[in-house]
Amino acid sequence: MKKRNVNEVLLQGNEAVAEGALRAGCRFFAGYPITPATEIAEIMSVKLPRLDGTFIQMEDEIASLGAVIGASLTGTKSMTATSGPGFSLMQENLGFACIAEVPCVLVNVMRGGPSTGLPTYPAQGDVMQARWGTHGDHPMIALCASTVRECFDLTIKAFNLSERFRNPVILLLDEVVAHMREKVTLPEEGLVEIFDRVKPKVPPEWYIPYEDTPAGVPPMASFGEGYRYHVTGLTHDVRGFPTSRPDEIGPFIARLFRKISQRFPEIQMGEVDQVDGADITVIAYGSVARSAKRAVRDARERGIKAGFVKLTTIWPFMKSVVEPVLKTSKVVLVPEMNMGQISREVKRVNQGYTRVVTLNKVDGTIITPEEILDRIIEVA
Amino acid sequence: MEEFTKLIHKYLRHDKKFPHVWCPGCGIGIMLGALIRAIDRIGYEKDEVVLVSGIGCSGRLPVYVDFNTLHTTHGRALTFATGIKLAKPGLKVIVVMGDGDAVAIGGNHFIHAARRNIDLTAIILNNSVYGMTGGQYSPTTPFGMRSTTTMYTNIEHAFKISELAVTAGAAFVGRGTVYHAKLLDGLMEKAFLKQGFSVVEVIAHCHTQYGKLNRLGGPVEMLQWQRDHAVTVESAARMKPEEMEDKFLIGVLADRDLPVYTEQYERIRQRAKAGQGKDA
Incomplete structure (x- = not known):
């Protein structure tokens, strides 16, 4: 007799995102209620405290991504989930995460727009916004799921890419994928590849937080671990301090692009x-x-x-x-x-x-x- | 003086290119001095202090100091600080903002951080103007005053930041001035030691923008104005209401024990882990 696979479950897309996030090691969620992404927040509010994680409902989506970036700076894998109107509000701090190179995952369940649009109907209208929504030149990674299983897999992938490249990663879901229920077989614990950000191995006095490396991704120290460094949304030099020197600005922006572009095959699926x-x-x-x-x-x-x-x-x-x-x-x-x-x-x-x-x-x-x-x- | 030099060497970053961005005569240095002295007196390790700022003259403060420092987006400093504190409650998180930063663009975050009673200290340098962008009016520019965007005089009414913080639920609220430097030292120390959301409003001058536009004189005259118009809470208790008309209170305006967010959340974790139902 065939034994029933305990990992076989009936899941909704949003539920699979939450499961994937927890499996990836996400321990901080900050969000603001919005249809059609709210289920993710609700699940995280129940499950995170059981895992010594933290959930907080912030006053808006701007604050949500701010809190997510703050938490990530302490070394905690962090995420938020939203939909169009909230995604628009998050563009400001999304740019901060790009320039300060803070890993985080942002799920955008796409509904019809513009503005309040169609809160409960699917659309794919935020694809260009995901690329160019925040101002200034910046690299961006965005994934899009077609199935409930992919919601699970790509959430994990989003965390891995975010940790690996020190860049925010956007996971796009059409509303219909987020709310659809499908039978999925989740992989066994331990069989999922998890990537954690590289931390500095040098002593604090040798640490150069935004140093160029061959991979273009400098090791990232967590706040409170002895590496007292400066993080800013201003264009900065390798030490993290604001700069207006063309010979420092140019190479910095070039590195932001290079760290992604030289690894396209690892990102593109x-x-x-x-x-x-x-x-x-x-x-x-x-x-x-x-x-x-x-x-x-x-x-x-x-x-x-x-x-x-x-x-x-x-x-x-x-x-x-x-x-x-x-x-x-x-x-x-x-x-x-x-x-x-x-x-x-x-x-x-x-x-x-x-x-x-x-x-x-x-x-x-x-x-x-x-x-x-x-x-x-x-x-x- | 020797003591002072020691503090400079201990807390200012050696690898940061000085001089700083602030105008000669600015009060922000006095505020930074008070902050450093309070931290030194309490004896926090530099590794456990996180100094967070927003945008503006005050936003540039963390870069000079040897803590974990974070210069965020305009008005959002408290949101980043919230994430840091909740993810790592052992850290001492201090947020420095200006008046525009804290109660204009960041006003919503400010009242909600106070309401939640997250264990953070918000230090707000209130100089009644947007200094860095060149002297535009802020939510604390008094009625009838001039700025580069109210050249025909300001017809809006000013926020009282400390009173707003008290109403929003902050556990500790203190107001000082950069003239009353000793008082400021004490307020900072009390605020840092307070469990819960603490606010220190620092009344300061911007002679470069606000002072010039309103013919209030230079830094000396503006500091004298602070001396002549600030009344301690203790003195005010002995004064008649009409004597207080053009004055403002300094000192401790609120100090109360309220449930602290991080402690409450730890209880939530314990309940969740014990399998105590969501409806228990």
Whole structure:
């Protein structure tokens, strides 16, 4: 008789995020109630104190990310979760986490916008905001989940990448993924790879907190461990002190970009299926990737040579995956629940290789496989 | 003097490029001196002190001092400090803000930090103006005064920061001036030792911006104004209300024992671990 797997559970996307965060070692959550992300906060408020962690409901989303960054500076893995309006408020401190290189995870459950928009309906309208929402030049890592299992896996991945690169990581979920329930088999404890930030090994008097290293990611001391250093949102020199010297500013910003760009293969995740010589390739992400996968299968049954690409990593944009597809496919279709955001990136990479067409939907409903199939038949 | 030199060597950063950014005659140095003397008297280890600031003239303060230092975004210093304190309650977290920082852009964070009674000390340098950006009016600029954005005089009414903190629920509230340096030393020490949210409002002058625009004289005249208008809580008790009309109180304005957030949260942890139901 087959033994029932105890790790087999029925979970909602938001619940899987909370489970993944705890498994990744998250011990601090600060947030503000907002539909459709609130479940994550509710679960964390119950589970964190059992694990000697801390949950706090702050006065707004600005304060939430501020508290998360503060907690992370003490060496505690920290996160928040929000939706569009809260994500807008968080942009200020998101930039701080980028320039001060403080690891943290920000989950944005995307609902229709702009403004209050559609609190309970799915959208993918915050994709560009995730990249460029905070001011100034900065690198950004953003992932997007399609399934409940991915909500779990990518939350862990988000923490790992954040700790590894000392950069905030944004996890994007379409509302429908966050609220969908699916049976998932969670991996055994200990089988999940967890990465903790590298701490300085040198004595405090030798510690240079923002020193350039080959990896571009300096070891990070925690407050209270003897390494008394300065953390600032001002552009700073290698010691962390404000600088206005061009010969220090330039290399600093360059390092922020380099630490991510030289490690693209470790960050970029996705799925590529039968794109060689395809009549049409569909590039999709989030819930739309599921509809797209089905539509591609149906198209193949009708004799259309259809390829499929799922972008799990949204930022940095997976040029190395998309460019070959553009070179070999007769048409590329980008369906998304916005007026065309990732399709702009695809077109940017395109350089005249092929024809890029879109399927945009912003009426609060998901894009169905039938709609994608119809578009495939129309343009292929 | 020798004592003073010792403190400078012990607490100011040797690897930071001085001189500092503040104008000659600014009172912020007196406030920093009081802060350092209080820390030294209590005997905190430098490793256990975290000094957090926001943006503005006061925001530049932590960079000069040899603690764990954090210069955050405008108005948000208390939110970062909240995260630090909750994640590592053993740290002594001190937040330095200006009036614009604390009660304009950060006003909401300020009242909520007070309401929660998190064990933090908020030191607010109140010079009635946005100094660093060039003298615009702040929420503490008095009615009828001039600033670079109220050249026809200010028609808004000023916040009383300490009174706001008392009402919002802070465990300790003290107000001093940079003229009354000894009093300030004592207020800082009391605030640091207080369990819960403590506030020290430091009335200071900005002769460069506010003083010039309102013809209040230089640092000396503005310090004399503080001397002539500040009344200790003890003296005020013996004065008639009409004598207090153009005066303000200095000293301890509130000192009360309230449940402290970090202690309460530790109890929550124990209950959660003991499996005591959420509805227990």
